[in-house]
Every structure is written in C-alpha cells, then in structure tokens.
Amino acid sequence: MKQRLPSLNALRAFEAGGRHLSFTKAAVELHVTPAAVGHQVKALEQDLGVRLFQRLNRTLVLTEAGRALLPGLEDIFYQLAVVIEEFKRRDADRPLTVSLPPSLTAKWLLPRLERFRQLHPEIDVRIDATNEVVDLIRGGVDIGLRYGSGDYPGLRVDCLMSEEVFPVCSPRLLEGRHPLCVPDDLRWHTLLHADYPPQNDYWPDWSMWLTTAGVKDVNASRGLRFNRTALSLQAAIEGQGVALGSRVLAGGDLKAGRLVRPFELSMPVGFAYYMVCAEARSEEPRVAAFREWIIAEAGAS
Template sequence: MEQASHHRLPKLSNILAFETAAKTGSLASAADTLCITPAAVSQQIRQLEEHLGVKLFVRSKSGVELTEPGISYLAFAQEAFETLRVAQQNMAQYQGEHTLTITALPALASRWLMPRLYQWMDRHPEIDLRIQATHSLTDFNTNPTDFYLSFGDEHYPQQDKIELFRDSVIPVCSPTLLKAPLPLDNPEQLFDYPMIHVDWGRDGRFLPDWSEWLLAASITTRPPNPGPSFNLTAMAIDAAVAGRGILLGQQSLIREELQQGKLVTLSSLALPLNKSYFLIYPKRILDKPKAQELLDWLRQQADNDRNLRIG
C-alpha cells in the first residue's frame, strides 16, 4: 500500500463512503444509503485506504469491521462532517434578509424578552423573528444568531455590545403564603417563612443570596432559613408563585408576577447583581433590514424597565 499523502486531502466522496459503511456495518447498506452500487462503495473505500496508506476495514461475509486506524479516522471524519452540517445550518441566516435571530438565557428569554417582543412583532410583521434559548455561550461564527442577550460581556471582547441593565433582587412571595398583612413591620418577620435558594454554581458569586440580603438588612444574629434550592431561576420563581417559600426574585424577571398579584414584595431593600445583562452582536448584522431598529427597541425596553425597578 502506498505511503499516505499528508498534505493532499482525499476525495470527499471517498470519506463519505467510508463513514456511511462504518455506520451501517455493510457495503450493501452503505450503497443503499448513498444510492450507488456496493462495488462503487468498495472502490471508494479502497481509494481512501490507498490514499491514507492504512487498512480501514476488515471485510467478512457478515459485513465490514473497523480496524484500529479505521476507528481513529472515523472519529475525525464524523467531526469534520458535523462541522460541515453546522456550517450548512449557519447558512440559514443568509437565506432571507428578513430574518432576525435572538439568542438569550432561558429565564431572560421567557420572562423578560418574550412578553415585550410580541409588541415588536406586531409592528414588524414582515420580519421573521427566531428566538433561541440556551445556557451555552454563543459563537457568532458557528451559531446563526444576530443578537445575544448575555449575562456579562467578558466572553465577547471582539463583538459590539450595549449594556441593557443591571438587575437586582428583592424578597417576594405568594400572597397565599403571608401570615401577616403587608407591609411587614421589620425584616425579622421573614424568618416566619421557608427561604427559596438559587444555586447558579460557579456564577453564584454574581447573584446575591439570602446571607447577603440579611446582612444588608442588618440582621446578623441568625442564618437564613432552609428551603428548596434550584439551579434555574425560572424554577425558583415558579416555586415562589406556588407558595413554597419566599424568594429573592430578580426584578426584571418577576415583573408580570408582581403586576398580576401572583407575587408580592416583602421589602423595598434591593441588592444589585454583580454583573449586568448585555446585548452582544457582530457589527455586520446591522446591515440587515430592521436590525438597527430592533437593537434600539431592545435598548429602550431596558431603559423603561430600569425606570420601573424598585430600589
């Protein structure tokens, strides 16, 4: 077998035939998948083996089995094809000029963005808005997104950005949980209730917890009450609405619950988060129709929300 060429890539069709045969376990099944003959699949794999200088398969009556080099090469081939598939999906953002995609953290998307965004949709029915919710960082080179609503901006030094708002937390609960009429006479009365805790893991240092709030309220004689703990803000808010305890709720995310009376404020003492929410975007997307208008509108929504916030 000839020595492999380390600089010249093999034919893509040869790699595809190899990957398909490896997944299906037989040349006949690979041929059916690729709509070619088994002989053609065999020939393409043979060409790939000659190009690489190694045997990729051991052939038998029952099918084909990968050799050790074949197993290694398959992993790289599948990763390469997956990269191409992501690239193809990424092209979706260029197929229509009248599409804008917003990516945001799940709680921010469902409880801050969406209640406001319906109004913008009504004003601009010609724009196809796509909303994606994720806890993952967004790579604008591989993810077809135009705007990303991010907690902090330290991961995006090369992108354009605007600071939307710095949220703050206040103690709230369901009115069905209250044992005394509002307003509470003093913060000590909060110890009459279970305290809901939010655990953001390594990002927890950016979210004020009950210990910090009690310290700010000059209560240093007792630790926070136990209560249910959640790693997702949305679940913690749902638990508070269900009357499972009192919550240090993010004001921007509980606005509707407060307006609808599902939650009530127990104190006006608000503690700010240690990072702001940002709108991150690559400058190139501002050439898309209505992108600048959407950016300005989101900034205005954040300004309006900031003016309404307590504390």
C-alpha cells in the same frame, strides 16, 4: 486556460453609458464623474480594439460594435443584480435567532415579544433559550442577550438594563399566622433558591442578603432549590416560600400583583444585561430592527 476579460468597471461604464446614451446619466448611476465614465469606456475600446460610441451633433450614439455588445452586457448585469439580491435576502428566508438565558426569556422577553412581531411581521424570530455562551460570529446565532460586564471583544455591545436583587413572595404571605413584616420573620418561611449562573459573586444569594439585612437566626442554606430563577419565582407565586427576585426578572409579576416585595432592602448587582451581535452584521436590517426595538423596551421597563 482562463480567458482574459476586460475590466469589470469598464464593462459597467459602457453598459450604463450605452443604456442611457449619456455619460452624464451613467455617471450619476455609478456615483462617479462623467470624465471617469469616458475614461473607462476609452480603456474598454482600446482593450477590444473597436470604437463603441461616436458623437453626432453633440449626441452620443452607439457604433455597430457597441450595438452588438450592449444587449449581452445588459443581460449579464441584470443576472448579476439578481444573484446579488438573492444573496442579500438569504438570511430573510430563515428566522432571526436570538440567544438568551431561559429565565430572561420566560420572565422578560416573551411577555414583550408580540410587540416586536406587530412592528415587524416580516421578520420571523427563533428563540434559543440557553445559558451557554454561543459563538455569534460563526455559530449561526444573530443576537445574544447576555448578563455580564459588557466586555465582549469583536462584538457590537449595547447596554440594556442594570439589576438589583430583593426578596419577593406571594401577597398571601403578608397575612396568616406568621406574616412577613420584618426580615426576621423569614425564619417562619421557606427560602427559595436558584442555583444556576449567574449565581456568583456578582449576583447576591440568600446568605449575602440576610447578612446585609442583619438577620442572624435564619439558615441561608435551607429551603427549596431550583436550576432556574423563573422556577423559583413561580414557586414564590404559588405561595411556597420567599425567593430572591430581581428588577428585571420579577418586574412583570410585581406589576401584575402576583408577587410583592415584603421588605425594602435591595442589593445592587455589579453586572448588567447587554445585547451583543457580530460587528460585521450589526447594521443588517433585521438585526438593527431588533436592536432598536429591544433598547426601547429595556428603557421602558
């Protein structure tokens, strides 16, 4: 049979009041009024059937019963505080897990991740590079970077970057026997394809780009095919053909001169990249720190 215990609030009010020997100071600590502390203490005295405090010359002192009760409660509340602190730090003992597509990992996040580690050396990070849409509420993943519409019910959603798609190639392909000068010159070069999500109606493929460019004599289905955009971009860097790159995924290689844009025409993409996390965990210090950092990085890129 369970033993009935006094109110936790009443016990906490007595412990704080007894430790400070002041209802006013106890009230400040507990974020209540002195009258509320006095009410809780009176309720505890009635529950226990003893007086715990008395006033002598306007000074609050413990009775014999109060002096007997206080040390045990101080120890209990200290142990409770230790348990709660350990519970709050339970996630600090495991890495912050971030899930995102492999190509976004390789071409955008990894070149920047060291800056986060320099800002927050106390936070270990685990990268889960996958195209799978993971469960951010029950799946053990803290943060997701997703390409989509931004409609993710039940999650905290922050827009990071919009996209546009355009051909990219090695600077070497601008020279030689068949230099890339106009879109029709693509007939002399290999098209590099990335056959993986998000290749869909919201992500232009070669057929869509060539139609927009008015090119009719290039077979959009021919060429080398890869299951990752990062691989098609690497093939382009190696001079093996022309890939469809994007502002986000090819930006680093364009800035470094490993890739160039042979043509100005680009196609906007209807979707964007978002950071998502469970709403209930969105203000946890590690998650908030990563969100603040990645939003700043996205804005700078």
